[in-house]
Amino acid sequence: MSRIKIPFDKKIFENKKFSKESFARVLKDILKYKDKYFGFIRIDKADDVQYFLFFMKSKCYAAGVVSSSRPFSISIGDFFDHVLSSPEDKLTISLYEIDPILLKGVLVFVQKEPTIKAETKLFDLESILERIRKDSTNAFVVLKERDMMNFFFFKNGKAIVAYFADTDYEVDQTASIAENLLSYAYPTEQKAVEALIYRDIKTAPSEDSESFDPGDIIKMLHEPEKEMMLDKTDEEEQKLYLEIFVVEGKQAGENFHVTLPCAIGRKGSDVIIKDQKVSKKHARIKEISKKIIIEDLKSTNGTFVNNERIIAQELQSGDLISVGDTKMRVSFFWDTSEYSEYKEYTPQDL
Numbered sequence: 001m002s003r004i005k006i007p008f009d010k011k012i013f014e015n016k017k018f019s020k021e022s023f024a025r026v027l028k029d030i031l032k033y034k035d036k037y038f039g040f041i042r043i044d045k046a047d048d049v050q051y052f053l054f055f056m057k058s059k060c061y062a063a064g065v066v067s068s069s070r071p072f073s074i075s076i077g078d079f080f081d082h083v084l085s086s087p088e089d090k091l092t093i094s095l096y097e098i099d100p101i102l103l104k105g106v107l108v109f110v111q112k113e114p115t116i117k118a119e120t121k122l123f124d125l126e127s128i129l130e131r132i133r134k135d136s137t138n139a140f141v142v143l144k145e146r147d148m149m150n151f152f153f154f155k156n157g158k159a160i161v162a163y164f165a166d167t168d169y170e171v172d173q174t175a176s177i178a179e180n181l182l183s184y185a186y187p188t189e190q191k192a193v194e195a196l197i198y199r200d201i202k203t204a205p206s207e208d209s210e211s212f213d214p215g216d217i218i219k220m221l222h223e224p225e226k227e228m229m230l231d232k233t234d235e236e237e238q239k240l241y242l243e244i245f246v247v248e249g250k251q252a253g254e255n256f257h258v259t260l261p262c263a264i265g266r267k268g269s270d271v272i273i274k275d276q277k278v279s280k281k282h283a284r285i286k287e288i289s290k291k292i293i294i295e296d297l298k299s300t301n302g303t304f305v306n307n308e309r310i311i312a313q314e315l316q317s318g319d320l321i322s323v324g325d326t327k328m329r330v331s332f333f334w335d336t337s338e339y340s341e342y343k344e345y346t347p348q349d350l
Contacts (some may be wrong), residue, residue: 002048004066005148007163008039008096011255018043018091021086024221027214033058039097040106043083046090052113053079054107056100060212061205064110069147071110076206080217080288102163105140105151107203114142114196120185125195129178132199133157142196143184152181203232205256208284211295211301211312220314222290240287242330249326250274261286264323277324285330287317293322294334 012029016022030037037058039209043051050066053076063079066071083091098106116128120143132139143150148165158269159177164184171180185193244256251274262270265282273282279299286293295312296303304322305313315321317332 003048003147005070005165006096006142007102007149007151007165008098009102010039010097012039012095012097012242014094015044015092016094017088018093019088020221022093023083024218026093027221029095030055030058031214031218035059038100038103039095040103041094044092044094044095051079051083052106052110054103056103056205058214059208060214062107062111062203062209062215063206064107067108069144069146072207073111073315075208077208077284077286077288080212081286084288101153101161102151104201104203105142105153105163108140108198108201109149109151109196109296110145111203112198112200115199116195116197118195120195123195125185126182128197129159129181132289137199138201140198140201141181142198143181143194144194145184145191150184152177206299208295210298213311215311216312220237220288220293220312240292240332241284242332244321245329245331246272247320247327247329249324251326260292265297265322273323273326275324276325278326282323283321299323 007220021326025043035057037055040053041053041055042138043053045051047096048068052064052066053060054062054064060076063074063076065074065079065082081291088344094336116123129141132154134157137154137348139154141152142155145166150165150169151163153161156182159181160334162171164171166184169184172183175183184194187193223238240260241280242256242258242260242262244258246252246256256271258270261284263281263284264271264273265280266273266278267273267280277300279297279301281297283297283303284295286295292309292315293312294303294305294315296310301324302309305315307322315328315330315332319330323332
């Protein structure tokens with residue numbers, strides 16, 4: 001199996017059978033830390049794909065996927081799309097606690113392209129470290145041996161901390177961190193060590209990070225499936241359609257027929273709302289594991305469902321969505337032939 005191993009401070013648990021219930025329990029455990037948890041959830045798939053959900057101060061911060069040892073940054077929404085749409089018996093879940101410096105290093109590994117990536121025998125790593133020292137720069141050096149990722153952090157040109165996933169390596173306590181790095185990079189025995197050098201170590205949260213509150217996710221995972229809305233009667237795959245009817249605002253009476261995922265906003269969206277209190281990209285509606293989810297996209301004035309402000313919440317057919325001064329009734333259909341005749345809603349209906 002080609003699955004990478006990342007160093008950690010504390011293994012809370014590893015490779016447990018995945019289920020929505022176990023996922024919810026993990027999120028509850030993270031919430032117990034209040035704002036003190038730094039770490040990640042790792043979901044391993046049977047086909048050697050690994051999904052990562054990173055937490056900073058107990059809040060969802062970013063997500064990534066590693067396939068065939070190659071890392072990619074993905075949105076938190078995509079993380080849930082991939083994980084919750086996969087067969088549960090093909091997944092395992094692990095939870096780790098790591099310190100903020102290592103968390104930053106792992107995020108750099110997922111989010112950035114290395115300045116240099118090559119086997120250590122092909123270039124002079126020592127001269128690269130000397131350049132980092134002379135430039136007094138911050139950098140991460142990752143040494144990969146088989147599936148083990150070993151991280152070294154440089155601050156102002158000096159190696160200040162090392163994190164070894166290779167627990168068999170005996171660190172020379174009398175040597176400097178840089179000397180241990182070079183010793184690991186050029187072992188006496190014949191084995192390939194790959195170096196990934198990152199000079200750009202700026203990281204950022206996923207654009208949708210504020211839309212995923214662990215408490216709201218727990219509620220979503222515990223809610224029962226809405227079979228009447230989501231069960232498919234035909235063997236063939238059907239496409240889910242949304243019918244959005246504006247009941248209040250400048251566009252009252254307008255209908256929108258859209259497929260998922262769809263964005264609501266003032267500009268460049270699937271549903272264009274001509275309302276100055278609506279952000280350009282205001283909210284998104286999508287399907288996650290047979291649930292229809294609406295999430296706020298860091299809008300200025302917020303998104304409301306049935307007059308309650310939300311970050312991310314499951315929608316029901318007939319719910320009232322409010323953005324700015326505009327209110328919309330939403331209905332779901334699996335087939336365009338199922339579109340119903342619209343009812344004229346009055347203020348009393350709201």
